[in-house]
Amino acid sequence: MSPRAFVLGVLCVLSPVPVPVPAHTHTLSLDGKWTLTNSNASLSLPAQVPGSVHTALQQQGYIQDPYFRFNDVSYRWIAFENWTYAVTFPGSQLRDRQKVLLVLDGVDTVSTVTLNGMVVGKTDNMFRRYDVSVRDRLQDGDNELKVHLLSPVLYASERRNAHSAYRVPPECPPDVQRGECHVNFVRKEQSSFSWDWGPSFPTMGLWRVRVEAFDVLQLSRVSSVALFNSSLSQWTVQVQLVVDVVLKTRGQITLSIPELHTENTFSTQLVPGETRLSFSVHVNTSSQVRLWWPHGHGEQPFYRLLVRGSQDGVLILSTESKVYFRSVELVQEPIVGSPGLSFYFRINGKPVFLKGSNWIPAHSFQDRVTPAVLRNLLQSAVDANMNALRVWGGGVYEQDLFYDICDELGVMVWQDFMFACAMYPTEDDFLQTVREEVVQQVRRLASHPSVIIWSGNNENEAALATDWFNIPASQRPTYVKDYVTLYVDNIRAIVQQEDQTRPFLVSSPTNGAESEQEGWVASNPYDPLYGDTHFYSYVQDCWDWRTFPRTRFASEYGFQSWPSFSTLQPVSIKEDWSYDSDFTSHRQHHEGGNQQMLQQAALHFHLPSSTQASSRFTHTLYITQVMQAQCVKTQTEFYRRSRSEIIEGKGHTMGALYWQLNDIWQAPSWSSLEFGGKWKMLHYFAQDFFAAVLPVGFEDDDTLLVYAVSDLSQDLQLRAVVTVFSWADLDPACTLKSDPLLVPGGSAVPIFKQPVAALLAGCGRCTRLTCLLTFHLEDDRGQQGPTNHHFLCSPKDAEGLQRPNITAKVQQEETGYSVTLRSASVAPFVWLDVGAVPGRFSSNGFLMLSRNRTLTFSAWRPTSVEELSRSLTVTSLTDVY
Ligand SMILES: *[C@@H]1O[C@H](CO)[C@@H](O)[C@H](O)[C@H]1NC(C)=O
Ligand SMILES: *[C@@H]1O[C@H](CO)[C@@H](O)[C@H](O)[C@H]1NC(C)=O
Numbered sequence: 001m002s003p004r005a006f007v008l009g010v011l012c013v014l015s016p017v018p019v020p021v022p023a024h025t026h027t028l029s030l031d032g033k034w035t036l037t038n039s040n041a042s043l044s045l046p047a048q049v050p051g052s053v054h055t056a057l058q059q060q061g062y063i064q065d066p067y068f069r070f071n072d073v074s075y076r077w078i079a080f081e082n083w084t085y086a087v088t089f090p091g092s093q094l095r096d097r098q099k100v101l102l103v104l105d106g107v108d109t110v111s112t113v114t115l116n117g118m119v120v121g122k123t124d125n126m127f128r129r130y131d132v133s134v135r136d137r138l139q140d141g142d143n144e145l146k147v148h149l150l151s152p153v154l155y156a157s158e159r160r161n162a163h164s165a166y167r168v169p170p171e172c173p174p175d176v177q178r179g180e181c182h183v184n185f186v187r188k189e190q191s192s193f194s195w196d197w198g199p200s201f202p203t204m205g206l207w208r209v210r211v212e213a214f215d216v217l218q219l220s221r222v223s224s225v226a227l228f229n230s231s232l233s234q235w236t237v238q239v240q241l242v243v244d245v246v247l248k249t250r251g252q253i254t255l256s257i258p259e260l261h262t263e264n265t266f267s268t269q270l271v272p273g274e275t276r277l278s279f280s281v282h283v284n285t286s287s288q289v290r291l292w293w294p295h296g297h298g299e300q301p302f303y304r305l306l307v308r309g310s311q312d313g314v315l316i317l318s319t320e321s322k323v324y325f326r327s328v329e330l331v332q333e334p335i336v337g338s339p340g341l342s343f344y345f346r347i348n349g350k351p352v353f354l355k356g357s358n359w360i361p362a363h364s365f366q367d368r369v370t371p372a373v374l375r376n377l378l379q380s381a382v383d384a385n386m387n388a389l390r391v392w393g394g395g396v397y398e399q400d401l402f403y404d405i406c407d408e409l410g411v412m413v414w415q416d417f418m419f420a421c422a423m424y425p426t427e428d429d430f431l432q433t434v435r436e437e438v439v440q441q442v443r444r445l446a447s448h449p450s451v452i453i454w455s456g457n458n459e460n461e462a463a464l465a466t467d468w469f470n471i472p473a474s475q476r477p478t479y480v481k482d483y484v485t486l487y488v489d490n491i492r493a494i495v496q497q498e499d500q501t502r503p504f505l506v507s508s509p510t511n512g513a514e515s516e517q518e519g520w521v522a523s524n525p526y527d528p529l530y531g532d533t534h535f536y537s538y539v540q541d542c543w544d545w546r547t548f549p550r551t552r553f554a555s556e557y558g559f560q561s562w563p564s565f566s567t568l569q570p571v572s573i574k575e576d577w578s579y580d581s582d583f584t585s586h587r588q589h590h591e592g593g594n595q596q597m598l599q600q601a602a603l604h605f606h607l608p609s610s611t612q613a614s615s616r617f618t619h620t621l622y623i624t625q626v627m628q629a630q631c632v633k634t635q636t637e638f639y640r641r642s643r644s645e646i647i648e649g650k651g652h653t654m655g656a657l658y659w660q661l662n663d664i665w666q667a668p669s670w671s672s673l674e675f676g677g678k679w680k681m682l683h684y685f686a687q688d689f690f691a692a693v694l695p696v697g698f699e700d701d702d703t704l705l706v707y708a709v710s711d712l713s714q715d716l717q718l719r720a721v722v723t724v725f726s727w728a729d730l731d732p733a734c735t736l737k738s739d740p741l742l743v744p745g746g747s748a749v750p751i752f753k754q755p756v757a758a759l760l761a762g763c764g765r766c767t768r769l770t771c772l773l774t775f776h777l778e779d780d781r782g783q784q785g786p787t788n789h790h791f792l793c794s795p796k797d798a799e800g801l802q803r804p805n806i807t808a809k810v811q812q813e814e815t816g817y818s819v820t821l822r823s824a825s826v827a828p829f830v831w832l833d834v835g836a837v838p839g840r841f842s843s844n845g846f847l848m849l850s851r852n853r854t855l856t857f858s859a860w861r862p863t864s865v866e867e868l869s870r871s872l873t874v875t876s877l878t879d880v881y
């Protein structure tokens, strides 16, 4: 639902009897062609709105693709200039109305707005909408509107200099990021000054601009949230209307939800100015309300809410929006056998394990994030069995469509406020603009059932607690005070006033209720006994689950990999295509990242050794993806199997959101989706490790354990089937089955246990080096969930593994394309790649233990058997040796 800009218009549909209608709002969109000029007017060019300076320069041929090779550095000058957007529009029809508003629905970021040469407004926050009353400034003929944007880099530096009392770290990003300084002084996408996965493009631009002219009043926003009262077992729908009233009047507002036979009429006094009207509608208790559920737990139904307003029998407003019914609780309570507190979400009364990832901006230039881009990325998330995403606090509050799609797909959103990895100033004007930002964003997003929690910032509690910025002990109280002022006294207070339907956390990671006890900054916000944790370790062996914290909720963890060659190719040239090229190190924004990937991969795999440079490069990209997929799989499976256990006080893990879902450009990062949407091996693995029913295998003290994990509502009677294969043979060496066991809905239980030595001894000539295991779960109806595997040694040590000589045949099927593979032997990490043909396979990166296997390819644009056959390459582990 887009709650913005309701226009009086579609009246007859909603109103049974024709009634007189006042003239509706006259809206003049100023989206389209503007003129853009730099500081000294040496450059002047047409520019699209919505748009940004970089995009306009590229479209007019002044610059190349900003993502090409080293262009982020070449085009640094753009953000040091001031730029002016200008447009003219006719004023005659607008001036006839009693009120005329200039609506700037997004200005990036610092600007002075002039109309016919007079200053009418100033902006300093890209996360706010600015409404400026301009009727008296309009002329009958052409009116000239200008938005003078100030260099955000210059502004940040000026603000920092004005804050002379004490520094507000981190000041500048690490050199390896090639970024700009003091981004924490500007209310702007924090990662736009560079991040450890993204370039520095301190953007400037305009989002949507329009002029609205009206008489009497206009409705500018409708939002509705449903609150469940469990003691009355009754739903109350809280509806808020924001109206801009010109003349004092009395009116009648009627709210109805026809499908629930609910209709209420309120009499209300309307006074001039922007007024927020709040109404509560109790839902007829005899109605069986259909609830909104997360993906995998049920459907995502909504109800139509009709809003009508009349004055003396004249209809003065009429609109329609959606109401969803879902409740959310964040449960933090004592756990038997544990010193800490639980930390999990209950949706509609049911504990739900959050499975998913973290979302970052999908492009440096937000105007490039099209509806198709959003839909593709979010569809890929649910196709990998995710039910949750955290909209990370260093990016942007996403556009309405993002949340609309999440509502529709059942993706739960953990919504951060946009503060990340830094201390922030608390001057009055900074707090004022933040307060307005928070009010606007909460009102904009509150109607979305997908949003299940607000969170104040990313990692700033941890940054203070564990002293990332070397703050002298004597000065610490100043920073703690600023922290509490910003996130607790301001942001939290506003959110709690505006929205009683969702929990609020001050930070992530945090100890939640325990952090509050400790004065909002816990001594160790990473404590696995409380709240959520973030955990990264690149040097420890990721195949060893003992290295992972057994946390209540893992909201960040991950490993880097490189995107595929087809993603890098359009932004690079031949000399860039080696792992030690300048390009390869330029795109790596995490200190030591390229080496860490190889170091981790080398623990279990031979590193690519081809003497041919181009294969060595593509094989290295491949091996980093194998490493990443295997590492995140191991860690995620550890979290999922820890759902029902308390061991040494730790466990009851109820969330696994790995870092990160998507990419902002073509570079190495922790993402599972490449820039452009191509699935990395990790994303294919996620499809399995986030499956509703999953067998997890691991070793503890040389004993093999298999857990049955189920997110279903109903109980299952499952048995584990463990099959032993020799690396040298496609026919199984032996198969073992456990007795059937009751696996309750929403649980993880051990289902198979046997010492590895005994298991192998009972299976011919198997040793740890010559054999491997697969396992699955089954009941009377057959296999439940995917087949999983467990390696008994590192693949680099496996004995008997041969080159599989895989052949592939592409065919056209009724519903798409199929690829049939044939293999002569066991093949680990079989990877199909069709280069730049967009789409995805039904499965990929798999362990091939059969002579034949048929997959499907879903193309995201028309293609052909010829194109696919020509583009297809098949790689498996031994190919890189
Ligand atoms: C305008 O500014 C640009 C960039 O600073 C500079 O290269 C150019 O020489 C200036 N042009 C004039 C006419 O001053
Ligand atoms: C941009 O505007 C600021 C403030 O007016 C000024 O100090 C600065 O010199 C301008 N930058 C350029 C490149 O002209």
Ligand SMILES: *[C@@H]1O[C@H](CO)[C@@H](O)[C@H](O)[C@H]1NC(C)=O
Pocket (backbone or CB within 6 Å): 228, 229, 230, 231, 232
């Ligand atoms: C639920 O209704 C009862 C009875 O009217 C009231 O006392 C209680 O405060 C309500 N609970 C909530 C959460 O609104």
Ligand SMILES: *[C@@H]1O[C@H](CO)[C@@H](O)[C@H](O)[C@H]1NC(C)=O
Pocket (backbone or CB within 6 Å): 260, 261, 262, 263, 284, 286, 287
């Ligand atoms: C409640 O719903 C029933 C039908 O389900 C309807 O007959 C009744 O009038 C409704 N009550 C109210 C107060 O709207």
Ligand SMILES: *[C@@H]1O[C@H](CO)[C@@H](O)[C@H](O)[C@H]1NC(C)=O
Pocket (backbone or CB within 6 Å): 802, 803, 804, 805, 824, 825
């Ligand atoms: C794959 O082909 C090579 C070369 O023809 C051959 O030596 C090898 O035995 C084949 N592998 C299998 C598993 O058949």
Ligand SMILES: *[C@@H]1O[C@H](CO)[C@@H](O)[C@H](O)[C@H]1NC(C)=O
Pocket (backbone or CB within 6 Å): 851, 852
């Ligand atoms: C594999 O495919 C070949 C050729 O289509 C066929 O002859 C053979 O029976 C298949 N094997 C299995 C195990 O399906």
